[in-house]
Amino acid sequence: MSLYMLRRTGVYLFLSLAAFLSVFPFFWMAVGATNKSTEIITGKMTPGSNLVVNFQTLLSQVDLWRVFGNSFLIAIVSTILTLAVSSLAGYGFEIFRSRVRERIFQLLLLFLSIPFAALMVPLFVMISRAQLTNTFTAVILPTIASIFILFYFRQATKAFPSELRDAARVDGLKEWQIFLFVYMPTMRSTYAAATIIVFMNAWNNYLWPLIVLQTPENKTITLVISALTAAYTPDYGVILLTTVLATLPTLVIFFVLQRQFVQGMLGAVK
Amino acid sequence: MTRNVMRWTRTLAIALTGISMASVAAAAAELTVWCWDPNFNIPAMADAGARYTAAHPDTTFNINNVSQDEINQKLQTQLLAGVSDGLPDIVLIQDDNIQRFLQSFPGSFVPLSDSIDMSKFADYKVAAATYEGKSYSLPFDSGVTGLFYRSDYLEEAGYKPEDVQDITWNRLIEIGKDVLEKTGHQLIDMDYNDDGQIIMMMQSTGQWYLKDGNEPNIIDNPALKASLETFQAMAQSGLIKPVSDWTGYTGAFTSGEVAMVPQGVWITGTIKSMPDQAGKWRVAPLPALDGVDGATHYSNNGGSSWYVLASSEHQDEAIDFLKTVWAEDVDFYQGILVNQGAVGSLLAARDGDAYKASDPFFNDEPVWQNFSDWLAQVPAVDYGTFTPEARLAVRAQLPNIANGGDIDQALQAIDAQLRQQMQ
Numbered sequence: 001m002s003l004y005m006l007r008r009t010g011v012y013l014f015l016s017l018a019a020f021l022s023v024f025p026f027f028w029m030a031v032g033a034t035n036k037s038t039e040i041i042t043g044k045m046t047p048g049s050n051l052v053v054n055f056q057t058l059l060s061q062v063d064l065w066r067v068f069g070n071s072f073l074i075a076i077v078s079t080i081l082t083l084a085v086s087s088l089a090g091y092g093f094e095i096f097r098s099r100v101r102e103r104i105f106q107l108l109l110l111f112l113s114i115p116f117a118a119l120m121v122p123l124f125v126m127i128s129r130a131q132l133t134n135t136f137t138a139v140i141l142p143t144i145a146s147i148f149i150l151f152y153f154r155q156a157t158k159a160f161p162s163e164l165r166d167a168a169r170v171d172g173l174k175e176w177q178i179f180l181f182v183y184m185p186t187m188r189s190t191y192a193a194a195t196i197i198v199f200m201n202a203w204n205n206y207l208w209p210l211i212v213l214q215t216p217e218n219k220t221i222t223l224v225i226s227a228l229t230a231a232y233t234p235d236y237g238v239i240l241l242t243t244v245l246a247t248l249p250t251l252v253i254f255f256v257l258q259r260q261f262v263q264g265m266l267g268a269v270k
Numbered sequence: 271m272t273r274n275v276m277r278w279t280r281t282l283a284i285a286l287t288g289i290s291m292a293s294v295a296a297a298a299a300e301l302t303v304w305c306w307d308p309n310f311n312i313p314a315m316a317d318a319g320a321r322y323t324a325a326h327p328d329t330t331f332n333i334n335n336v337s338q339d340e341i342n343q344k345l346q347t348q349l350l351a352g353v354s355d356g357l358p359d360i361v362l363i364q365d366d367n368i369q370r371f372l373q374s375f376p377g378s379f380v381p382l383s384d385s386i387d388m389s390k391f392a393d394y395k396v397a398a399a400t401y402e403g404k405s406y407s408l409p410f411d412s413g414v415t416g417l418f419y420r421s422d423y424l425e426e427a428g429y430k431p432e433d434v435q436d437i438t439w440n441r442l443i444e445i446g447k448d449v450l451e452k453t454g455h456q457l458i459d460m461d462y463n464d465d466g467q468i469i470m471m472m473q474s475t476g477q478w479y480l481k482d483g484n485e486p487n488i489i490d491n492p493a494l495k496a497s498l499e500t501f502q503a504m505a506q507s508g509l510i511k512p513v514s515d516w517t518g519y520t521g522a523f524t525s526g527e528v529a530m531v532p533q534g535v536w537i538t539g540t541i542k543s544m545p546d547q548a549g550k551w552r553v554a555p556l557p558a559l560d561g562v563d564g565a566t567h568y569s570n571n572g573g574s575s576w577y578v579l580a581s582s583e584h585q586d587e588a589i590d591f592l593k594t595v596w597a598e599d600v601d602f603y604q605g606i607l608v609n610q611g612a613v614g615s616l617l618a619a620r621d622g623d624a625y626k627a628s629d630p631f632f633n634d635e636p637v638w639q640n641f642s643d644w645l646a647q648v649p650a651v652d653y654g655t656f657t658p659e660a661r662l663a664v665r666a667q668l669p670n671i672a673n674g675g676d677i678d679q680a681l682q683a684i685d686a687q688l689r690q691q692m693q
Contacts, residue, residue, distance in 0.1 A: 038543060041521040061308055061335075121351050128353040210340055211347050214356035223340070230306040230337030233540050236517070 090153025193264030
């Protein structure tokens with residue numbers, strides 16, 4: 001019994017430490033948002049009274065609603081389109097047999113290893129030839145065919161029982177109906193997990209929007225944070241407040257989809 | 271009926287006014303500017319723009335807040351892709367980064383020395399943006415250095431302001447040891463991942479990490495060796511408080527922990543952000559390196575300048591604007607000094623009232639007059655295109671040197687890393 005207690009104590013101590021380490025940055029960010037820049041620099045750890053002032057400073061420098069609107073628009077459209085295209089492709093890759101299928105898939109996985117920086121210049125030339133610079137389309141379009149999400153859906157589809165598909169065929173459903181009415185509802189948790197991943201990537205995307213979005217009214221929240229930190233004497237209170245605001249949407253989405261996310265990671269079909 | 275006619279006349283009148291306004295707008299130019307600090311260069315540029323628009327109502331300004339990283343990324347990508355849509359007319363670029371752009375993308379920037387007299391500006395600022403005999407920058411803020419120090423700590427240790435005036439680093443180390451012993455305050459604080467301290471000491475002798483364009487100047491560079499030795503001596507005597515980032519760096523002196531800050535003039539705003547320390551600070555010229563030819567008390571850290579892009583459709587307006595405001599208007603420079611603490615590079619600016627004023631925060635010293643005196647004497651160096659790589663190579667060795675590592679070996683390692691990066 002005492003050995004058991006000792007072990008439990010050890011486990012809980014370790015977990016508490018781990019929890020502290022992961023929660024502390026959030027705590028510090030939230031506390032910092034309520035303090036003055038000079039207080040943050042001197043290491044003040046308690047909530048202050050400068051939240052309203054920070055907020056007013058932020059509003060005077062940034063058109064917050066517009067910026068959040070831009071970020072949401074890009075993230076939501078990206079998420080819907082990426083899931084639609086990549087899940088369909090992942091499903092297709094797993095379900096329909098063909099001789100070259102594995103070759104193509106390996107080639108796609110190879111593309112995953114090419115860093116984005118290498119693709120940036122040719123991509124920019126393409127986008128500018130299509131006269132799409134400084135549009136949200138230019139930000140969203142290159143992310144839709146996500147090889148990672150395709151891969152993720154293909155792996156998840158391996159667990160999708162072929163009996164279900166056969167039964168649907170016997171019932172007279174067409175292929176697109178099977179995808180829409182059988183596959184998609186079954187794979188709910190996979191979709192939920194992918195939503196979190198894609199939304200987060202789109203929301204946090206920095207480099208490509210930076211290159212392709214040119215005017216201030218098209219800026220996203222990540223670009224705004226970067227611009228705030230660029231000052232020679234950065235106002236850390238305002239910066240931390242903005243990061244708090246920028247973290248909220250992904251946090252909300254994660255908590256809403258948390259159960260499905262964990263399920264999705266474990267495999268959708270039991 | 272009459273009412274209808276009146277309504278139509280009014281509509282027509284409004285429409286005509288609209289058309290005439292549109293045609294005026296077509297003849298007018300809107301200059302787009304990219305710069306990055308909402309408390310510093312953005313309001314300074316806005317002020318300059320307002321002055322120009324007052325005299326030339328056709329020319330207006332659209333000033334965008336774009337960070338340094340963003341400017342580098344965007345320019346690099348777009349100039350490489352050969353696509354100019356969306357690029358600004360005027361852009362602010364950090365001085366030690368400009369040669370890379372000038373040499374990698376010839377013809378992308380307008381040579382301003384063709385139309386503006388560059389002898390009006392501090393030499394070393396003009397030299398930083400000169401390539402193949404032409405100068406491309408309208409020099410803006412200077413990073414001219416000074417030794418900011420807490421006179422109350424010095425006094426406590428038995429020193430007067432004269433004791434730190436025009437001294438050498440070795441003398442400063444002696445004073446530092448004394449101050450540490452008597453007051454408990456370390457001399458300076460430093461992030462070992464930032465070589466600002468080293469480049470300030472080195473440039474004060476007119477030397478740089480590179481020479482003759484892009485040849486590494488590491489192993490046989492007596493100024494660099496002396497700088498590293500001085501740094502090592504300070505670190506080994508416990509005079510440096512190591513910090514891990516910019517927040518820590520500014521925190522150590524704003525909180526009163528360390529006694530001195532050798533830094534570019536732009537740190538003034540941060541030092542003055544603590545009103546309760548007013549009167550406790552003073553500024554001396556930077557100490558000189560011991561035993562190095564050409565050692566002076568003047569150096570530089572950071573600073574940026576304005577450039578006109580060759581792709582601009584309003585080049586003439588942009589050049590005329592820089593020429594009439596930034597290269598001539600002494601009064602304008604007084605405004606940005608008072609409001610933004612910006613020390614420009616126009617030498618004539620020092621004759622204005624604001625530059626002559628003394629600052630109660632610094633014991634009523636005429637700090638601005640001093641800085642502009644020093645500004646004119648900063649030795650010019652050639653930053654070349656590999657300064658960022660050289661700085662990384664030096665930073666990699668700083669912790670080792672601080673711990674007492676062999677300096678010749680460190681120089682070899684720096685040289686090797688730099689040459690490898692340059693291939």
